[in-house]
Amino acid sequence: MSPEPAATPRKQPKQERSQATVEAILTATTHILTENGYDQLTTNRVAERAGVSIGSLYQYFPNKKALIFALAEHHANEMVRLAQYHLEGLNNLTIPEVLRQIVKAAIAAHAVNPKLHRVLHEQIPHSEVMRRLDETKMENMLRSFLAQRSDQLQPKNLELTIFMVERTIRALLHGATIDRPELLNTGEFEQELMAMLSTYLVKR
Amino acid sequence: MSPEPAATPRKQPKQERSQATVEAILTATTHILTENGYDQLTTNRVAERAGVSIGSLYQYFPNKKALIFALAEHHANEMVRLAQYHLEGLNNLTIPEVLRQIVKAAIAAHAVNPKLHRVLHEQIPHSEVMRRLDETKMENMLRSFLAQRSDQLQPKNLELTIFMVERTIRALLHGATIDRPELLNTGEFEQELMAMLSTYLVKR
DNA sequence: TTACAATATGAATGATTGCTCACATTTTAT
DNA sequence: ATAAAATGTGAGCAATCATTCATATTGTAA
Numbered sequence: 471m472s473p474e475p476a477a478t479p480r481k482q483p484k485q486e487r488s489q490a491t492v493e494a495i496l497t498a499t500t501h502i503l504t505e506n507g508y509d510q511l512t513t514n515r516v517a518e519r520a521g522v523s524i525g526s527l528y529q530y531f532p533n534k535k536a537l538i539f540a541l542a543e544h545h546a547n548e549m550v551r552l553a554q555y556h557l558e559g560l561n562n563l564t565i566p567e568v569l570r571q572i573v574k575a576a577i578a579a580h581a582v583n584p585k586l587h588r589v590l591h592e593q594i595p596h597s598e599v600m601r602r603l604d605e606t607k608m609e610n611m612l613r614s615f616l617a618q619r620s621d622q623l624q625p626k627n628l629e630l631t632i633f634m635v636e637r638t639i640r641a642l643l644h645g646a647t648i649d650r651p652e653l654l655n656t657g658e659f660e661q662e663l664m665a666m667l668s669t670y671l672v673k674r
Numbered sequence: 675m676s677p678e679p680a681a682t683p684r685k686q687p688k689q690e691r692s693q694a695t696v697e698a699i700l701t702a703t704t705h706i707l708t709e710n711g712y713d714q715l716t717t718n719r720v721a722e723r724a725g726v727s728i729g730s731l732y733q734y735f736p737n738k739k740a741l742i743f744a745l746a747e748h749h750a751n752e753m754v755r756l757a758q759y760h761l762e763g764l765n766n767l768t769i770p771e772v773l774r775q776i777v778k779a780a781i782a783a784h785a786v787n788p789k790l791h792r793v794l795h796e797q798i799p800h801s802e803v804m805r806r807l808d809e810t811k812m813e814n815m816l817r818s819f820l821a822q823r824s825d826q827l828q829p830k831n832l833e834l835t836i837f838m839v840e841r842t843i844r845a846l847l848h849g850a851t852i853d854r855p856e857l858l859n860t861g862e863f864e865q866e867l868m869a870m871l872s873t874y875l876v877k878r
Numbered sequence: 879t880t881a882c883a884a885t886a887t888g889a890a891t892g893a894t895t896g897c898t899c900a901c902a903t904t905t906t907a908t
Numbered sequence: 909a910t911a912a913a914a915t916g917t918g919a920g921c922a923a924t925c926a927t928t929c930a931t932a933t934t935g936t937a938a
Contacts, residue, residue: 487884491886508799512926513926514925522887523886523887523888525885525927526885526886534925534926593799593800595713595799596796627862630862631866633849633854634846634866634867634870637849638842638870640845641841641845641846642845645837653837658831659834662831662834662835665874666838666870669873669874670874691905691914691915692915695915716895717895717896718896721918726916728897728917729897729899729917730915730916730917733915737896737897738896738897
């Protein structure tokens with residue numbers, strides 16, 4: 471990023487002020503999206519709801535797309551962060567055990583802000599970039615887990631397997647979050663999803 | 675959300691002439707969407723490309739949303755039609771055999787117009803109604819297939835199973851169509867998807 | 879205090895675009 | 909042939925909305 475002077479970092483009150491502005495803008499965007507939907511999202515309305523002038527908004531976001539992208543990125547990062555937290559220290563587990571943890575992690579990740587998640591995915595025109603936000607990190611995590619256990623794996627083609635498993639988990643969690651939220655409370659859904667992946671992946 | 679405007683065609687075309695107009699409009703919409711994308715889709719441009727006046731467009735579609743919905747509906751119907759064609763006379767097959775046919779049917783359905791399918795799903799804000807277009811019929815077909823063979827089924831909860839299988843097939847076909855089109859040529863993808871569902875569903 | 883930088887303001891603009899409507903043309907029915 | 913119905917036309921209205929910019933306020937450093 472910008473070149474840092476090698477001095478003691480000191481809190482810049484200016485920074486705080488503008489930091490608060492940026493946060494207010496992102497929060498307002500979230501609220502308008504979840505409460506009113508994408509077609510009610512105008513930059514002027516965001517500014518108003520954030521208690522900030524429209525000029526300030528354009529001081530931190532060059533345009534509306536950038537604002538939405540920043541929000542989507544933030545949300546994706548939160549989801550990944552939470553998932554990673556659930557996936558620490560899985561080194562000595564078997565494939566079924568790993569899968570159970572991965573499913574649990576995905577469930578937790580989708581609980582970050584389901585309403586926002588829904589709007590982000592079903593109302594907002596997705597750019598190429600945006601579509602890849604969640605995807606890549608999950609694929610990498612899966613790759614490292616599965617590659618370590620390739621001797622226990624039944625399917626031959628690792629990359630295809632990663633693709634299938636990642637998409638399956640994401641689609642089912644996504645679908646449940648949006649259309650069958652009641653499934654997320656019972657352990658049954660978790661159990662069956664894990665079972666499906668498990669019976670497919672493990673050598674018998 | 676804002677109150678939805680009527681999505682029903684304004685006028686039922688009686689003469690051949692108007693039938694041709696409607697088709698020209700839908701075709702033009704398809705072309706603009708696939709060649710230029712959703713944010714280039716203006717009603718005036720559609721009319722121009724269709725070789726028809728803007729007034730004529732509004733004679734058959736009350737508003738832009740209705741135009742898009744009509745196109746989405748038409749496309750979904752085509753997909754279902756093609757799928758059903760692949761799914762006739764499966765009465766005496768085993769679950770794995772049925773699954774193979776279902777996967778084949780889904781592949782065929784996604785080949786109807788992949789570019790349009792992509793744009794429809796990733797660039798266009800989806801209404802509640804639109805999201806359900808493909809879903810329901812596929813679920814019903816699955817229900818009838820699986821219910822007939824419940825004695826061979828390993829999972830207990832039929833409705834949950836239908837949900838999982840339908841979403842899994844759709845997500846993987848959708849994902850492959852959009853992000854990994856090369857997978858659709860090899861039989862490997864078909865084989866593995868079938869294998870995953872099969873090992874999960876069938877009693878051992 | 880003073881000078882400067884960072885941050886905030888919001889009325890105004892400019893461009894886009896969905897959609898209407900008064901009227902013209904073509905087809906059908908009698 | 910004539911009326912009525914169906915269909916077609918496109919200039920222009922009206923509203924929306926992203927974005928700008930000239931100006932004001934606030935904080936920092938000397």
